[in-house]
Amino acid sequence: MKLEIGRIHIKDIQFGDSTFVEDGVLTVDKAGLIASLKEDERIKDVQVDIARPGEKVRIIPVKDVIEPRVKVEGTGAGFPGVTSKTTQCGQGRTHVLYGAAVVTVGDIVGFQEGVIDMWGEGAKWTPFSKTYNVTVDIQVVEGLEVHTHEETVRLAGLRAAEFIGQAGKEVEPDEVLTYELGGMFEETAKYPNLPKVLYVEMMITQGLLHDTYIYGVNAQTILPSVMHPNEELDNAVISGNCVAACDKITTYQHQNNSVILDLYAQHGKELNFTGVIMVPEHTTLSGKLRVADYTVKLAKMLGADGVIVSEEGYGNPDSDLLMICKKLEDAKIKTVLITDECAGRDGLSQPLADTAAEAVAVVSTGNVSHVVTLPPAEKVIGNPESIAVLAGGWKGAVLEDGTMMCELNAVIGATSEIGYHNVTCRLY
Amino acid sequence: MVKEIERYGIPIVHMATITTISESVGANRIVPTVAIPHPVGNPQLNSEDEHALRKELVNRALNALATEITEITHFE
Numbered sequence: 492m493k494l495e496i497g498r499i500h501i502k503d504i505q506f507g508d509s510t511f512v513e514d515g516v517l518t519v520d521k522a523g524l525i526a527s528l529k530e531d532e533r534i535k536d537v538q539v540d541i542a543r544p545g546e547k548v549r550i551i552p553v554k555d556v557i558e559p560r561v562k563v564e565g566t567g568a569g570f571p572g573v574t575s576k577t578t579q580c581g582q583g584r585t586h587v588l589y590g591a592a593v594v595t596v597g598d599i600v601g602f603q604e605g606v607i608d609m610w611g612e613g614a615k616w617t618p619f620s621k622t623y624n625v626t627v628d629i630q631v632v633e634g635l636e637v638h639t640h641e642e643t644v645r646l647a648g649l650r651a652a653e654f655i656g657q658a659g660k661e662v663e664p665d666e667v668l669t670y671e672l673g674g675m676f677e678e679t680a681k682y683p684n685l686p687k688v689l690y691v692e693m694m695i696t697q698g699l700l701h702d703t704y705i706y707g708v709n710a711q712t713i714l715p716s717v718m719h720p721n722e723e724l725d726n727a728v729i730s731g732n733c734v735a736a737c738d739k740i741t742t743y744q745h746q747n748n749s750v751i752l753d754l755y756a757q758h759g760k761e762l763n764f765t766g767v768i769m770v771p772e773h774t775t776l777s778g779k780l781r782v783a784d785y786t787v788k789l790a791k792m793l794g795a796d797g798v799i800v801s802e803e804g805y806g807n808p809d810s811d812l813l814m815i816c817k818k819l820e821d822a823k824i825k826t827v828l829i830t831d832e833c834a835g836r837d838g839l840s841q842p843l844a845d846t847a848a849e850a851v852a853v854v855s856t857g858n859v860s861h862v863v864t865l866p867p868a869e870k871v872i873g874n875p876e877s878i879a880v881l882a883g884g885w886k887g888a889v890l891e892d893g894t895m896m897c898e899l900n901a902v903i904g905a906t907s908e909i910g911y912h913n914v915t916c917r918l919y
Numbered sequence: 920m921v922k923e924i925e926r927y928g929i930p931i932v933h934m935a936t937i938t939t940i941s942e943s944v945g946a947n948r949i950v951p952t953v954a955i956p957h958p959v960g961n962p963q964l965n966s967e968d969e970h971a972l973r974k975e976l977v978n979r980a981l982n983a984l985a986t987e988i989t990e991i992t993h994f995e
């Protein structure tokens with residue numbers, strides 16, 4: 492499977508009468524975008540705004556972040572199975588408005604959303620302070636059931652990304668990246684002496700608005716599934732998660748999964764990147780046991796010498812992570828875990844909910860409980876009071892002058908367990 | 920809490936969904952339960968069947984309390 496990602500570098504965003512890119516400046520037809528989103532009758536009102544790196548702007552509560560893209564060759568237009576008909580993702584050519592992002596904002600439904608500060612202290616902690624953001628703040632009509640409410644807002648964000656992505660259709664990209672991986676036997680014949688390394692990506696799929704979708708299928712309903720890495724890089728996976736903001740994998744982070752990109756970079760050099768196994772995180776013990784056994788079985792069938800496992804969320808999924816680790820190591824497959832830590836505000840508490848002696852290679856992506864103080868913003872997009880009900884926030888967290896305190900828990904992407912950020916924990 | 924109560928000499932049973940965590944925190948009498956959002960219930964059952972399920976789980980826990988053990992024991 493071969494995928495070309497054509498990056499069009501975006502250096503600024505402005506509003507205008509039509510949507511296009513010229514000299515790296517993205518112009519967005521604001522009225523057209525709003526009219527397009529309002530075609531969904533469940534949407535009452537849409538506020539569209541721009542937040543640029545360095546501006547004293549706070550966005551809260553953030554539900555999802557999405558990279559605007561357009562398919563220019565091959566199947567897989569839009570978000571197949573979600574906003575468009577189901578077609579194969581991962582091949583052909585996709586143009587990306589690189590450096591731009593759509594940020595979905597809306598009323599709290601699942602109360603675990605997040606904050607993005609575009610400047611200063613807050614900007615240090617979130618990767619989405621460095622993107623040129625188009626924010627879509629969605630109000631839905633009254634009386635929608637909570638799941639429908641959430642779905643409406645999420646879909647609006649995805650559709651906004653599609654609408655804006657169209658601007659890249661006729662533009663010559665600044666750079667073209669090629670991601671190509673043949674069949675497993677073919678790649679192994681090419682690199683017989685390199686270790687076969689699989690990526691196991693755990694996804695939050697716990698119901699109650701905590702779900703991840705693959706081609707529109709709620710991953711809660713799947714057994715662990717083998718995917719070609721290109722599919723994830725090409726819009727097959729979307730976030731539907733109202734979980735702690737710091738380590739939810741936003742749709743943007745699926746589209747740019749750092750573990751996949753890093754494994755690709757080493758493919759044929761240090762290792763043979765054998766594929767991705769998508770693993771749901773269940774709320775039942777039998778679900779966790781079944782998933783762990785099934786994942787290990789797939790890894791053995793695929794002849795893996797090594798596996799990298801990334802978690803999503805923390806708490807009960809820590810036990811899934813360690814079950815998978817223990818069983819892989821017992822099967823003599825070398826295993827590296829990527830997880831954040833919930834180590835208390837002083838960093839002294841037990842960092843994971845579960846332990847296993849087999850977990851000997853663990854990459855920490857930061858302490859979710861670390862408290863940060865964010866100075867007052869000149870402009871707030873969304874609703875600053877929502878920090879009182881966000882995970883990582885508390886009532887009274889916003890002072891009179893607009894200063895806000897929160898744990899990293901509430902900062903989007905602050906402790907990303909796929910490594911899409913720069914934080915770790917160090918032992919002193 | 921489970922460990923401290925037991926240390927004081929009172930028998931205790933840990934009813935939990937993720938029994939690997941029960942073991943790693945040092946519980947000795949463990950009753951596996953249904954799911955994290957509803958440990959001792961199951962909203963998919965009708966109310967009669969759910970009542971039976973809850974009663975059965977509590978009975979199992981009481982039996983566990985009354986059972987002498989010498990090592991970590993799951994009451995399934």
